[in-house]
Amino acid sequence: xEVTSVVQLDQTKAKDEYPNLSLRPLxxxxxxxxxxxxxxxxxxxxxxWEPYTNKEDGLNYIKNIVVPHPWLRAICIDxxxxxxISVSANSGNDKCRGELGYVLAFxxxxxxxxxxxxxxxxxxxxxxxxxxxxxxxxxxxxxxxxQRVLEKAGFQREGVLRKYLIVKGRSRDRVMLSFLSxxxxx
Ligand SMILES: CC(C)(COP(=O)(O)OP(=O)(O)OC[C@H]1O[C@@H](n2cnc3c(N)ncnc32)[C@H](O)[C@@H]1OP(=O)(O)O)[C@@H](O)C(=O)NCCC(=O)NCCS
Numbered sequence: 001x002e003v004t005s006v007v008q009l010d011q012t013k014a015k016d017e018y019p020n021l022s023l024r025p026l027x028x029x030x031x032x033x034x035x036x037x038x039x040x041x042x043x044x045x046x047x048x049w050e051p052y053t054n055k056e057d058g059l060n061y062i063k064n065i066v067v068p069h070p071w072l073r074a075i076c077i078d079x080x081x082x083x084x085i086s087v088s089a090n091s092g093n094d095k096c097r098g099e100l101g102y103v104l105a106f107x108x109x110x111x112x113x114x115x116x117x118x119x120x121x122x123x124x125x126x127x128x129x130x131x132x133x134x135x136x137x138x139x140x141x142x143x144x145x146x147q148r149v150l151e152k153a154g155f156q157r158e159g160v161l162r163k164y165l166i167v168k169g170r171s172r173d174r175v176m177l178s179f180l181s182x183x184x185x186x
Contacts, residue, residue, distance in 0.1 A: 017111060023073035023120055026066050026084055030074060031058050033081040037105035046140040047103070048167055071125070075104065075117045082108050085117050087125055087135065097134040098125070102149075109145070118153040126181040133181050138164070138174040150177045 026034065037043050038052040038061075052058050066072055070089040074081035083104035090097060100121065104114050126132055139146045141160060151157065155177040163171040 018077045018113065020076075020078045021113065021116055022076045022079065023085065023117060024076055024079070026062060026072060026074040026081060028059065028062050028067070030081045031055060031062060033074075034058050034062060034084075037083055037103055040106050042106050043103055046143045046146070046167065048165070050168075071098075071128075073121075075102070075113065077108075077113075083114070083117070085114070085121060087121065087129075089129075095131055097136055098129070098132055100135050100137045115149050115152045118149060118155075122153060122179055122184060126184055134178055135180075136176060136178040138176055140167070141173045141175055147175055147177070150179075153179070154183060155179045156183075 032055075035052060035055055035058050038058060041051050044051045052061070066084075069086060072084060072086040075083040075085055083102065085100070085102040087098040087100055100118070102114050102117065122135065125135060135155075137146075137150055137155065138161070139150065147157070156179070158176045158178055161174045161176055164174040165172055
């Protein structure tokens with residue numbers, strides 16, 4: 001399904017600045033744009049992975065992880081990727097929930113872009129995956145911008161999971177936020 005075909009964009013300052021914001025699959029041919037955000041220390045600060053230092057690693061990541069990923073989209077301005085957003089798929093008893101993740105090139109921070117992208121995901125994912133009842137996000141306690149993005153997009157803050165994950169050698173507390181399919185319907 002074409003992701004942008006079923007979304008209604010909200011009115012924000014970014015809509016005026018970047019009217020051509022869209023989500024689409026990230027492809028091998030996008031590797032140079034991918035390397036822009038993937039190589040930035042600021043972008044990877046709260047992520048489990050280190051900044052990419054060479055294009056070959058970027059190509060391998062796109063081929064082996066991005067292309068087969070069940071739901072990963074490039075966040076594009078004028079069809080050019082400036083970041084990425086994904087939902088993980090679970091199976092069995094965990095099938096009702098998926099985890100949201102996103103990154104954006106530093107140059108574009110603070111313009112409402114990821115908030116718009118998250119709203120676009122919320123408006124499509126429960127339609128594309130009718131089995132999904134819960135979209136969740138786990139955010140570092142110090143990643144205040146990311147928590148704000150999710151709250152602006154309608155996610156509810158559920159609590160703090162203490163010493164939940166090791167990131168770059170240190171165990172970190174993570175805030176759990178979620179959006180339910182019934183939140184969207186209501
Ligand atoms: C976090 C990130 C996705 C935000 O994307 P963005 O497009 O800049 O976010 P938006 O512009 O839509 O919204 C950011 C909000 O957080 C606020 N914010 C940002 N940094 C903040 C801080 N340190 N303290 C308080 N608020 C902050 C902004 O003011 C804005 O809120 P406002 O609209 O009420 O003013 C982006 O910075 C990023 O890619 N970071 C690196 C990767 C990452 O951390 N991913 C998330 C992993 S959970």
